[in-house]
Amino acid sequence: MGDPVRVGLIGVGGMGSEHLRCLLLLRELAQVVAVADVDPAARERAMAKVGPGLSAYEDYRALLGRDDIEAVFISVPEYAHKEVALAAFSAGKDVFLEKPMATNLRDTDEIILAAEQSGRLLQIGLVYRYSRFFRGMKELLKVRGEIPRILMMWCKEHRVSFPPKRWYHFQETTGGAIVEKDCHHFDIFNWMMECRAKRVCAFGGRSVLVPGGDYLSRWPGLEPQLIDYGDNVDHAEIILEYENGSLAHLSLCLCLRPTDHSLGFPLEIGAIGYNGRTMLSDVSQGWIKFKGGHTALEETHDMRDRSDAEANAHAGGMQEHVEFLRCVRTRERPYADGIVGRESMLPAFAAEKSIKEGRIVHIEEILDEGLLPRQPYREPPMPG
Ligand SMILES: NC(=O)c1ccc[n+]([C@@H]2O[C@H](COP(=O)([O-])OP(=O)(O)OC[C@H]3O[C@@H](n4cnc5c(N)ncnc54)[C@H](O)[C@@H]3O)[C@@H](O)[C@H]2O)c1
Structure with a gap:
């Protein structure tokens, strides 16, 4: 199915760490290149899990600026989903966005429109679907x-x-x-x-x-x-x-x-x-x-x-990653x-x-x- 997808994670607190753990179990499908989190302790935990070779940024925009990253997992709190997701689409990344998409319908719709306008993928973390x-x-x-x-x-x-x-x-x-x-x-x-x-x-x-x-x-x-x-x-x-x-x-x-x-x-x-x-x-x-x-x-x-x-994941917790990574390669919705x-x-x-x-x-x-x-x-x- 092609080379492993080069992935960045934005937000590596509770849920972002789960994504990281699952992605590290799927090495033939994904390569975790970088993480971004405003909390230094969260960045350090991620570095300890991945080891040398991982870049860790305080500002997610530095991660999005890297051309070698194809897709991002966004697991910041939902009040920040719109800002980060819109920036990710502008940077040309495919996006896995945690649920709930946003805190209100207007922001939700802006995210959907930005995905459509950029032509990039948007998968929501409705894990049970998987x-x-x-x-x-x-x-x-x-x-x-x-x-x-x-x-x-x-x-x-x-x-x-x-x-x-x-x-x-x-x-x-x-x-x-x-x-x-x-x-x-x-x-x-x-x-x-x-x-x-x-x-x-x-x-x-x-x-x-x-x-x-x-x-x-x-x-x-x-x-x-x-x-x-x-x-x-x-x-x-x-x-x-x-x-x-x-x-x-x-x-x-x-x-x-x-x-x-x-x-x-x-x-x-x-x-x-x-x-x-x-x-x-x-x-x-x-x-x-x-x-x-x-x-x-x-x-x-x-x-x-x-x-x-x-x-040790939620029901569907492994499969949601497998299918997102597959969609990145096949461009399926x-x-x-x-x-x-x-x-x-x-x-x-x-x-x-x-x-x-x-x-x-x-x-x-x-x-x-x-x-x-x-x-x-x-x-x-x-x-x-
Ligand atoms: N799919 C599921 O079943 C499931 C389960 C738990 C949480 N979630 C969702 O995941 C998201 C995160 O939840 P959590 O429990 O991991 O929260 P958390 O507070 O544990 O982690 C959020 C992380 O984002 C970082 N962060 C906040 N603002 C940031 C910014 N602007 N740039 C970079 N990093 C930033 C924080 O420092 C923190 O480390 C929420 O939307 C939540 O609803 C989904």
Whole structure:
């Protein structure tokens, strides 16, 4: 498939380090040439991992100025995504951009337009799109016909808080916790239901991670820290109506105690079909179960992915790199492109607005804030 792609990483904190680790396991596909991060400690950690030969810059523009770098992974916080992504497209780089694409729709659309105008690739870090687990779910639902038409779907993510880094906890720097976190889950709803969200009703608040609170974060690799600041919701309930009349529900809790690690943080995703068949799944354990409906057959599918487990990565964490690097060489459009990324965020923007304004929000209203018309739902072919 040609020479390894010469890659630069911008932002090598938590997620950037994950990208670096995966890329170093894919040496026949990628050569990590340089990193950029404003934090010297992050640069030093990257240098220690890669060894001599890696350039490390404080200013990402120095990295982008290098003609030998073909593609960049952008893993700075989302408040800086637009600035860095636009500069990367101007410098002629293909871009892997972490989710959420931006903190608001206008910036999201500027990123999509800049990608189109530059003719460079844009892949969004919607990692589940690349997982054996969710691709398998899609196959079971649609191709095998377990639930060809979904009546209702739900997602329950109950977990510890975001990392104890200030930017993660404010609406201004994230677009809101629902934007930051749940674009992943809204993308799964869109993808499995093959439809666009129409309107959203949400409730939520910040009740535990508050001044005077006692929430002590014990994030792996960081000193224990009290999180008693921020204005993002720490719990929310969100109901969505889709254009085809199907419904979805998302329950988010971001304030389980770190000692509740023993719960295993199930990310429960379920669906009920018009045919009455029910699906329940837990990506953290790697199983998808079907029960009832048109057949009495109860089935459990083991959907664990050895390549993710070996890399200790998120579900899809290895494959998203493999496919991005392949797209750089073949010039195919990435599976999780800017439009998929944008659709994953529209329900999140609507949910944040619904909580603030205490009313049902139509996606149409959110579109007023953007630059692009909404495209009809399209089902991109699943990469081979
Ligand atoms: N796909 C996923 O599942 C997933 C998981 C975690 C995080 N993320 C996303 O990755 C992004 C980063 O999250 P994180 O947890 O790594 O945050 P982080 O704070 O751990 O790391 C961000 C890094 O960017 C650096 N940085 C900030 N501004 C910069 C700039 N202008 N130039 C260069 N470096 C800069 C910081 O110094 C830091 O090292 C976020 O958008 C987050 O939503 C995605």
